[in-house]
Amino acid sequence: MLFAGILGWAGDVYLGPGVSFFTSSVGGGLGWFILGGESVRVQDLPEDGGKDAKFVVDRVSRVKSIIEAIESKKGEVKYLQKRDALSEKRDTIINKIHDETYLNSLTKTTENCATTNKPQRLRQSYSRTLVDKYSSSAALSAASAWMHCVSTSTKTSPSFAIVRPPSHHATKQRGMGGCLINSVATAAFYAMEKYENIGIIDFDAHHGNGIANCVEDERRIRFVSIHEYTKMGGGKRPEYDPRSPDKRDSGPNGNILNVELGKGAGGEEMKEGLNEGLDFLKGCDVLLIAAGFDSHALDVTSNLLLKSSDYKMVGNILRDFGKPLVIGLEGGYTQFLEGENSNSVLSDCLLYFVDGIEGRN
Numbered sequence: 001m002l003f004a005g006i007l008g009w010a011g012d013v014y015l016g017p018g019v020s021f022f023t024s025s026v027g028g029g030l031g032w033f034i035l036g037g038e039s040v041r042v043q044d045l046p047e048d049g050g051k052d053a054k055f056v057v058d059r060v061s062r063v064k065s066i067i068e069a070i071e072s073k074k075g076e077v078k079y080l081q082k083r084d085a086l087s088e089k090r091d092t093i094i095n096k097i098h099d100e101t102y103l104n105s106l107t108k109t110t111e112n113c114a115t116t117n118k119p120q121r122l123r124q125s126y127s128r129t130l131v132d133k134y135s136s137s138a139a140l141s142a143a144s145a146w147m148h149c150v151s152t153s154t155k156t157s158p159s160f161a162i163v164r165p166p167s168h169h170a171t172k173q174r175g176m177g178g179c180l181i182n183s184v185a186t187a188a189f190y191a192m193e194k195y196e197n198i199g200i201i202d203f204d205a206h207h208g209n210g211i212a213n214c215v216e217d218e219r220r221i222r223f224v225s226i227h228e229y230t231k232m233g234g235g236k237r238p239e240y241d242p243r244s245p246d247k248r249d250s251g252p253n254g255n256i257l258n259v260e261l262g263k264g265a266g267g268e269e270m271k272e273g274l275n276e277g278l279d280f281l282k283g284c285d286v287l288l289i290a291a292g293f294d295s296h297a298l299d300v301t302s303n304l305l306l307k308s309s310d311y312k313m314v315g316n317i318l319r320d321f322g323k324p325l326v327i328g329l330e331g332g333y334t335q336f337l338e339g340e341n342s343n344s345v346l347s348d349c350l351l352y353f354v355d356g357i358e359g360r361n
């Protein structure tokens with residue numbers, strides 16, 4: 001019931017025209033999903049975000065560049081309707097995963113943004129997370145897109161949710177960075193209706209602390225995060241963000257594996273990390289993939305040095321796991337670069353990755 005408020009408000013006021021839902025198989029059986037109106041409507045918050053603006057890296061242009069690239073190289077992009085068959089189930093799962101006080105805080109802040117028509121700092125957040133009047137509905141739609149990928153993905157036809165905002169930093173009790181609701185965890189709990197053992201692998205350059213926290217008590221879900229290790233993230237953890245990026249932190253039930261990459265690590269190290277991670281996930285019946293592309297050498301948010309073409313290797317390795325693949329977009333922030341190196345880097349990485357998933361060498 002808790003989230004009905006957000007849905008009601010968002011649905012009544014901001015349900016945009018021209019948003020429709022399709023499913024299809026594109027390019028070697030890959031089904032695409034995208035957060036139509038919602039993912040592109042969350043504004044470029046820095047415009048009104050004051051001093052917090054510089055911390056906002058999730059921009060509209062990220063998704064737009066990917067849509068253009070897919071449409072020109074891979075085929076049609078499909079849009080997800082905001083209100084869909086899984087909305088009720090989604091909200092039930094989200095209310096179980098996230099703390100009620102946090103969800104209320106998200107609702108209230110979003111409502112304030114609608115009143116003032118300005119972005120605002122999310123009070124119950126980790127660091128300086130800005131939201132606007134579209135943020136909650138976009139985050140909900142992202143979770144829906146992930147869930148639809150769980151429904152439709154098969155061993156021969158993976159599905160990919162091209163969504164924003166990202167979600168892997170959202171813990172039970174806090175938003176963090178641009179992450180508000182944990183779409184990956186939502187999809188994982190939903191997947192338990194269809195599969196016995198759920199594997200999640202997160203190859204975003206940053207620690208999937210939120211996913212780890214949200215699934216740490218569920219033994220049927222196993223989670224691997226491959227990330228750049230920084231000392232800043234280790235040590236004593238706050239109650240609202242208990243999972244460390246340290247390889248020694250396997251969670252209270254041992255269902256978590258952290259694979260640390262050092263500063264300057266590239267494709268070879270990522271390959272080793274993926275193999276170690278998939279070994280940990282052996283026996284899982286489905287693989288959820290938190291696909292972040294910010295380990296690219298030109299990405300300003302990490303010190304990792306992957307090349308665009310390395311993501312084809314990443315896709316190949318994940319394909320070889322041989323189970324249904326449910327993929328969703330997390331990070332990738334090369335839009336701050338100048339000229340031809342800007343958003344094309346992110347979309348190139350993603351296209352290489354899809355080539356790998358589709359089995360092209």
Ligand SMILES: [Zn+2]
Nearest residue numbers: 204206294331
């Ligand atoms: Zn990241």
